Amino acid sequence: MSKTIRLTMAQALVCAMAAQKTQIGDKTLPLFAGMWAIFGHGNVAGMGEALYGVREQLPTFRAHNEQGMAHAAVAFAKASRRRRMMACTTSIGPGATNMVTAAAVAHVNRLPVLLLPGDVFATRRPDPVLQQIEDFADGTVSANDCFRPVSRYFDRLSRPEQMIPAFARAMQVLTDPADCGPVTLALCQDTQTEAFDYPASFFAERIWTPRRPRPDGNELEQAAAILAKAEKPLVIAGGGVLFSEAEDRLRTFCEAHGYPVVETQAGKSTLPDGHPLNVGAVGVTGTGAANALAQDADVILAVGTRLQDFTTGSWSLFGNPDRRIIGLNTQPFDAAKQGALSLVADARAGLEELDAALGARKAPAAWRERTDAEKAKWTGTAASYTAPTNADLPSDAQVIGAVQRAGEASDIVVCAAGGLPGELHKLWRAAQPGGYHMEYGFSCMGYEIAGGLGVAMACPDRRVTVMVGDGSYLMMNSELASAAMLGVGMTVVILDNRGFGCINRLQRATGGESFNNLLRDTRHETLPAIDFAAHARALGTHAEKVASLAELETALKAARGRPGVSAVVIDTDPLASTDAGGWWWDVAVPETSERAEVREARKRYEEALVRRGSLN
DSSP: OOOEEEEEHHHHHHHHHHTEEEEETTEEEESEEEEEEOOOTTTTTHHHHHHHHTTTTSOEEEOSOHHHHHHHHHHHHHHTTTSSEEEEEEOSTHHHHTTHHHHHHHHHTTOOEEEEEEEOOSSOTTOSOTTOOOOTTOTTOOGGGGGGGGOSEEEEEOSGGGHHHHHHHHHHHHTOTTTOSEEEEEEETTGGGOEEEEEGGGGOOEEEOOOOOOOOHHHHHHHHHHHHTOSSEEEEEOHHHHHTTOHHHHHHHHHHHTOOEEEOTTTTTSSOTTOTTEEEEOSTTOOHHHHHHHHHOSEEEEESOOOOHHHHTTTTSOOOTTOEEEEEESSHHHHTGGGOEEEESOHHHHHHHHHHHHTTOOOOHHHHHHHHHHHHHHHHHHHHHHSOOOOSSOOHHHHHHHHHHHSOTTOEEEEOSSSHHHHHHHHOOOOSTTOEEEOOSSOOTTHHHHHHHHHHHHOTTSOEEEEEEHHHHHHOOTHHHHHHHHTOOEEEEEEEOSBOHHHHHHHHHTTOOOOSSBGGGSOOSSOOOOOHHHHHHHTTOEEEEOSSHHHHHHHHHHHHTSSSEEEEEEEOOSSOOOOSSOOOOOOOOOSOOSOHHHHHHHHHHHHHHHHHHHHO
């Protein structure tokens, strides 16, 4: 008879988690780096007691907001290139639903996180329990059903033995390069405490290594034939390049064949900014160099990218009528977008085989010369936007320049939403892989500080600088206290433009009047005078406000040598943005309006739709 171990469902879960390992280099490490937990009546007795029992093998971290802790877990996984991950446990009700936004972040960005919300009683004897959602027509519904559309795998466990197949499926999804994403196991609060005789094999150590599917021979042959004939080839580097740890392979592939590289938000930092073939960000927030080449490219090799609208300029960017797209991706759904020739494979394995199939073929000399010229032109343009200024209110671009000058090549910049992602995508000069951490799949305001905490935990040997606007800071800042409590070293730069400056600019660009975005344009009795430095200090950070870019650089350099979290606040211009580079973005404009500005914006919008239609 096989050996069994009698444990509660919660105990079995955490013991199984502690047994999962990963191999990184010559080190075997725990796959789950820890559990984020905010306890409530729905998980404190079951999961709380279980986590206490494995606190040395599976550390538990206390957060201040459930969404924030899940953002930190998601950021940890991204910074770890999906090789390590974290889990989150909450009570039922609002504790659980607070994590839904973070689950969507993980889902869009293809990132692993294990979400363990408490649920109602499986027996239903005490129904309705505190915080229970009651569906008048369906007795099986709970608040956790909100997780279904934002989870790669969802299960509700109502018996302790269900943990065995559910955990196996969860691990399969969390570690799969194609299906990777958030997993939700909703744990009925009575079932968490029920015991079962689990097979000892359930707790056996398992070492997970990344699967690297190689391309189908027919797809590879077609892709190589198309690339071999390309006169103006272009490579788009997406986040999948970094997840595959394929940046070196991408570099040698492009160097061998003379292919210029453009980068998505997720793919930025695959090549150093100074590499001659890296022409920078592409699309709506792209560089002039990248977009100039993208307009003319006849073959586009899209590696590890979802080809979202910001990358493609809402599918108006690729202007060559004879263009062909090759989608090199582990996920067939992404590989086949927009009629692309699918090359379903791991990025590293796919590039290796493409390289061999192409042999000594190179892009024409004229295209390589064009690449050099466009890059040189953009480098000078970008420098003019990030240069120091004596203006009363610096632009976001000028603040970026100051942060860059005060930093080091190994630094990691973290951001997520507002105007900063566009400016950083164009202007940040990433020097090392992973040095640019942008959540721009879901563009979730409030991710920044919690995300910075997760990145700092994943990369303790690199300095993390979070750049966050006042709007995002006010949405979620509580994990500053968590970072301070955990002794994490990172710097937070808070850019105060007194409102949602990015959306105000978009509002004006689509013909609207400034309304309800900048604080001065909202309904108010008194304009708030928020002291962000005082607030950050109250959460346990060293914080100061600076009055100039020179003071900002001095403060940032001082923060590097200071333990813990440092926050620096600077006022910025809400109207200024980098007008060089960039591309059209499809934001629908009202078809009718009493305002002439809107009617004119609609006319421009319809003209843009016609231009896009002529490309497709």
